[in-house]
Amino acid sequence: MEDLELEVKNKAKEIRILEEQYVVKAPFSGTITDVSVTEGDHVMAGTQLFVLSETDKLTAEFFVSMKEAFLIKDGDGVTLELGSLPELKGRVAQKSTIMDDTRKAYRIRQNSAISKP
Secondary structure, eight states: OOOHHHHHHHHHHHHHHHHHHHHOOOOOOEEEEOOOOOOTTOTTTTTOEEEEEETTEEEEEEEEEEHHHHHHTOOOOOOOTTTTTTOOOEEEEEOOOOOOOTTBBBEEEEEEOOOOO
């Protein structure tokens, strides 16, 4: 049993390493459309890979205690305060029913619309 647990942990670590190498992470939110490359294509720096649409929406993720999680429901209004930036109002899009073992808290996802100036 210990050997299987060790193997699972090693595979999980391998997956995290592969995700760091191959998963595109960006500090913005939107919907990817018009993908112009396929798996296995070689691309050079500056090559357009896709078009990002619906950039007027933002998805935020935060963690809350068990007590707070019981008070939050899908669809509840949420206000995101970003220091000196204007606050963003949105709705709870998803609430995890399982506690994150690392943070000992529940994950909440919020969707907000970004106002255009």
